[in-house]
Structure formats: C-alpha cells, structure tokens
Amino acid sequence: MNKVRVLLIDDDEDDFIITREIFSRISQADRYELTWIDTFEKGINAVLKRQYDIYLVDYRLGKHTGVDLVNEAVLSGIREPIIILTGKGDYKIDEEAMNVGAADYLVKDKIEPDTLDRSLRYALKQSETLSALKESEHKFKIIFDKAKEPILISDYTGRIRDINKAGLNFFGYHIKEILETNDRSLFYTQEDRENFIQELETKGAVSDFECQMVSSKGQVYYCSLSSFLQIDPQNMVEVYHTIIHDLTYRKHQETKFIHESKFSISEHIAKGFVEEIRNPLSTINLVLHELTSDDALAYNETLQNNLDIIKTNVDNINQLTKNFITSTETKPVQKQKTGINALIEEAIVEINDLILGHRIILEKHLLPSETYLLIDAKQIKIALVNLLNNAIESMESYPKILNISTINDSGMYSILIEDNGKGIDPELEHQIFEPFFTTKKEAEGLGLTNAERSILAHNGRLIFKPQQHGSLFVVQLPIH
Incomplete structure (x- = not known):
C-alpha cells in the first residue's frame, strides 16, 4: 500500500516534534510519511508543485497565515486537501478557513492520534469524492458546451440557470440576457409550458414533448x-435539464408534402370537372351554330337576341373553366435576384386604391437595408397582393389598421401582414389553405391556396397566427 505523504508547514520546530510524536501513536x-517545512514561501511552493497528498498548515506563518x-x-486549482492548525479554538478562524476551502480545522492542544487520523482520512476521502465530482462536471461541461442541440437548465419558477452555446444561437440571446429571462418567454404558448412542467413534475422525466418555442x-x-428532473446539491432545489430538438424543417417538409398532395388532387379534380363541363358546352355551341345558320330563323329578332345571350354565357363559362384550370396548375418558378423591400412596395401600390377607398391606416415597419432574395418576383408579388386584399376585406369597423413589417432571422426573411379585422373562426382555421374553401360571397376560394403554393415552391412557409383582434399572416422566404 502506498504511503500517504503528509507535509507539515509550521515555523515552530517544537510543534513539528509534537506532531511527529502524535503520528507515531496513530x-x-x-x-503515513510526515515531512516538515518551516516557512510560508517553501510551503506554498511545495503545494503548487503538488508534491504531497495532504497538508497540515499552521495558522500563524510569520507575516502570513495558513488561510x-x-x-x-x-485559486491555483490545487485539489489536495489542506487542514488548518492553530494554538487555540477560535470560531472565526474556523469559519474563515472553511470558507476559503480548507478541508478541516484542528486545535493543536486538543489533537489526539485518533482525532488526527480520522481528520486525515476524512479529508482524503472528501478530496477523492470532490475530484471525481469535478471530473464528472468537467466532462458534462464539455458535452454541454459542445452539443449541437440546445440544452437548457431551468427550475420550476422559470428561472434559467444555464444554457449552452447552441441554445444561445437557437434563441438569439446573449448569455447575460437569457439568464435574466424567464423560460416562460421561450414557449410560444403558456399552455405548452404548463403541460410540460406538469408532465415533468409528475413523471420526473419527459421524452419527445412536442411544442412551439419562440x-x-x-x-x-x-x-x-x-427533459429530466434533478436536485441541485449545492442549492437544494429541483432543476430541469432539457434538450431541445428542432423539428421545424421536418414539420415544414411534412406540411409541404401534404399541401403539394392537395394541390395535385385539386388540379386533377379541376381538370376532370372542366372536361365534364366542356362536353355539354360543345354540344350547346353546335346547336347554337345550327340555329344561327338557319335562314328560316334569321329574321326572328327575339330568338336571335336569346341566342346571343346564350352564346355570351357559354363563352363566359368557357373562360371561367380556363381560369379555373389555370388557377389550379402548378406554375414553374423562374427565380431571379430581387429586392424584397421594392417588391413589397410594388404590391402596396397595386392595392393603393383599395387602401384609399376603405380609408385604411397603413403602418409599415420594413427593415431599412434592402435584402435581395432569389425568387420569382411575379409569383411572390401576386401572393402578397392576395394576402393584402384578404386583410383589407376582413376589416369592417373603423379604425381599419393594416400593418406590414419584416424580420430577418435564422436564415429566413419574414414578411408579416397583420390586420385588426374580424379574424377567422377558430373552427375554420385548419381549412383556410384548403383549395376552394372560402367564407366570402362570389369568391373562388383559391387566393390563400395559390399564395401558399407559390411560397412553398420557393421552399418558404406561409403561417397563419390568430390575434386577439384580427389576423396575422407570416410569409417566410429563405435567404440565399
């Protein structure tokens, strides 16, 4: 068994002799292997070089103290335990020694062999435990800091105790800001946060809890x-260790696939429906041609007027079916570098008559610097015009306020179109992007569908967010 190397740092040789005698009776x-050094300078040099397993340090060392x-x-990161020795019992010295990190405190004239042995063994064991704990904390800290996914440490009250670099980048905060932020502000809805905490407190751990964060x-x-719940041994409080998996891209791809499938189905239905209409229309046109060509009926003015009416309406139906097919067809995207602020201004100009006619208060908060996106300017402009028209038509009482703002965040350029209109019935929210769905009279129900189709074709997103008064649509386009 390896001997425990003990260094006594004491400027009094008599104390060394007494201590050596006590060791001999253990x-x-x-x-144990006892060594003696008689000055502070030699002692600190030996400590910093980590030449011994444990140190006994006299409180009085010339102009210095053991503390x-x-x-x-x-402060130098020394982990070996240090025990303070003094000639008299003094609670203040005891408290001072323990506060700075001493392993124990012994009064010289009360030291017995068994007391000293127990203090040495206890200090060494405690040192081993602390070293193992620090090593474990160090490994955890490396994993915590290097993890690519956000990791958040918080408690029941919402106080954020720590977050890794990936988390700071994900939420867009500086470390000082987020430590002053309650974790409630990271959840998009408080209902999600409450359900998360309830499940965690009930089960002690949560896996794959899906929610929205902001x-x-x-x-x-x-x-x-x-997430899992753990007791913080230092502060004796429950803390939550939460790993955040970003599902946004996956959700976007799933949504895109679902909507593209709907677009494909609606296109197929539309073409079949139009074909069914064209066949009887062709027959009607043929009969009309024969009737208008009949010399016996040429001078029947009433009949000729009625035939003209029928012919005009047949032509209108033909044109409507063509428009119907065009509205459901997937149009090729012709991308070019486009200034988004300029494009938004063009869309506003196009609906300017509606803004003036409805006495709309237009509020614009566009980012001051122009951002250039690789987009099909024509398609995105039509999508914006559709959204702006919807916003204007939804506002019934004054003051009518239309707010257009932009955000550049996380590789996406967001255009926010918000109105203070009547909003959308919560029971109908899931249908608003459905082809042919509308709550308006004499509307095809394809405005939002086509807007979403165009935005998805750009690998973007069209998001609806109900507001307390009115609606908010967010157009998100990738920044290349």
Missing part, C-alpha cells in the same frame, strides 16, 4: 423536448 502509523496559503492554493426576434420553431 494505529497503523506506517501508512492565505489555502486561498492561494485554491426566439428573441419572434421566430417560432416546432420543437421536441426531452
């Missing part, structure tokens, strides 16, 4: 949370 005394030595050792700039993410 049961299994041969397990000074402990303090310097701790960045400092208002960017909403679809997330899956995996």
Whole structure:
C-alpha cells in the first residue's frame, strides 16, 4: 500500500516534534510519511508543485497565515486537501478557513492520534469524492458546451440557470440576457409550458414533448423536448435539464408534402370537372351554330337576341373553366435576384386604391437595408397582393389598421401582414389553405391556396397566427 505523504508547514520546530510524536501513536502509523517545512514561501511552493497528498498548515506563518496559503492554493486549482492548525479554538478562524476551502480545522492542544487520523482520512476521502465530482462536471461541461442541440437548465419558477452555446444561437440571446429571462418567454404558448412542467413534475422525466418555442426576434420553431428532473446539491432545489430538438424543417417538409398532395388532387379534380363541363358546352355551341345558320330563323329578332345571350354565357363559362384550370396548375418558378423591400412596395401600390377607398391606416415597419432574395418576383408579388386584399376585406369597423413589417432571422426573411379585422373562426382555421374553401360571397376560394403554393415552391412557409383582434399572416422566404 502506498504511503500517504503528509507535509507539515509550521515555523515552530517544537510543534513539528509534537506532531511527529502524535503520528507515531496513530494505529497503523506506517501508512503515513510526515515531512516538515518551516516557512510560508517553501510551503506554498511545495503545494503548487503538488508534491504531497495532504497538508497540515499552521495558522500563524510569520507575516502570513495558513488561510492565505489555502486561498492561494485554491485559486491555483490545487485539489489536495489542506487542514488548518492553530494554538487555540477560535470560531472565526474556523469559519474563515472553511470558507476559503480548507478541508478541516484542528486545535493543536486538543489533537489526539485518533482525532488526527480520522481528520486525515476524512479529508482524503472528501478530496477523492470532490475530484471525481469535478471530473464528472468537467466532462458534462464539455458535452454541454459542445452539443449541437440546445440544452437548457431551468427550475420550476422559470428561472434559467444555464444554457449552452447552441441554445444561445437557437434563441438569439446573449448569455447575460437569457439568464435574466424567464423560460416562460421561450414557449410560444403558456399552455405548452404548463403541460410540460406538469408532465415533468409528475413523471420526473419527459421524452419527445412536442411544442412551439419562440426566439428573441419572434421566430417560432416546432420543437421536441426531452427533459429530466434533478436536485441541485449545492442549492437544494429541483432543476430541469432539457434538450431541445428542432423539428421545424421536418414539420415544414411534412406540411409541404401534404399541401403539394392537395394541390395535385385539386388540379386533377379541376381538370376532370372542366372536361365534364366542356362536353355539354360543345354540344350547346353546335346547336347554337345550327340555329344561327338557319335562314328560316334569321329574321326572328327575339330568338336571335336569346341566342346571343346564350352564346355570351357559354363563352363566359368557357373562360371561367380556363381560369379555373389555370388557377389550379402548378406554375414553374423562374427565380431571379430581387429586392424584397421594392417588391413589397410594388404590391402596396397595386392595392393603393383599395387602401384609399376603405380609408385604411397603413403602418409599415420594413427593415431599412434592402435584402435581395432569389425568387420569382411575379409569383411572390401576386401572393402578397392576395394576402393584402384578404386583410383589407376582413376589416369592417373603423379604425381599419393594416400593418406590414419584416424580420430577418435564422436564415429566413419574414414578411408579416397583420390586420385588426374580424379574424377567422377558430373552427375554420385548419381549412383556410384548403383549395376552394372560402367564407366570402362570389369568391373562388383559391387566393390563400395559390399564395401558399407559390411560397412553398420557393421552399418558404406561409403561417397563419390568430390575434386577439384580427389576423396575422407570416410569409417566410429563405435567404440565399
């Protein structure tokens, strides 16, 4: 068995002799190897070089104290235990020694072999435990800091205790800002936060809890949370360790696939429906041609007028079917570098008569610097005009306020179109992007569908967010 190397740092040789004698009377005394140094300077040098397993340090060391030595050792990252010795019992010295990191405190004239042995063994064991804990914390800290997914440490009250670099980037905060932020502000809805906490408190751990979270700039993410509850031994409080998985891209792809399938089905239905209409229309046109060509009926003015009416309406139906087919067809995207602010202004100009006619209060909060996106300007402009028209038509009472703002966040350029109109019935929210769905009279129900189709074709997103008064549509386009 390796001997425990003990260094006594004491400027009084008599104290060394007494200490050596006490060591000799310890049961299994041969397990210790005692060395003596008589000055603070030599002592701190030995401590910093980590030449011994444990240190006994006299409180009085000339112009220095043993507490000074402990303090310097701790600041230098020394892990070996240090026990303070003094000639008299003094609670203030005891408290001072323990506060700076001493392993124990012994009064010289009360030291007995068994007391000393127990103090040494306890200090060494405690040191081993602390070293293992620090090593574990160090490994955890490396994993915590290097993890690519956000990791959040918080408590029941919502206080954020720590977050890794990936989390700061994800939510768009600086470390000082987020530590002053309650985790409630990271959840898009408080209902999600309450359900998450309830499940975690009930089960002690949560896996794949899906919810929406929001960045400092208002960017909403679809997330899956995996979390476990742990007692913080230092503060004796429950803390939550939460790993945040970003599902936004996956959700976007799923939504895109679902809507593209709907577009494909609606296109197929529309073509079949139009074919069914064209056949009887062709027959009607043929009969009309024969009737108008009949010389016996040429001078029947009433009949000729009625035939003209029928012919005009047949032509209108033909044109409507062509428009119907065009509205459901997937149009090729012809991308070019386009200034988005300029495009928004063009869309506003196109609906300017409606703005003036309805006495709309237009509020614009566009980012001051122009951002250029790779888009089909014509398609995106039509989508914006459709959204702006919908916003204007939804406002019934004054003051009518239309707000257009932009955000550049997380690789996406967001255009926010908000109105203070009547909003959308919550029971109908899931249908608003459905082809041919509308709550308006004499409307095809394809405005929002086509807007979403165009935006999805650009790998973007069209998001509806109900407001307390009115509606908010967010157009998100990727920044290349």
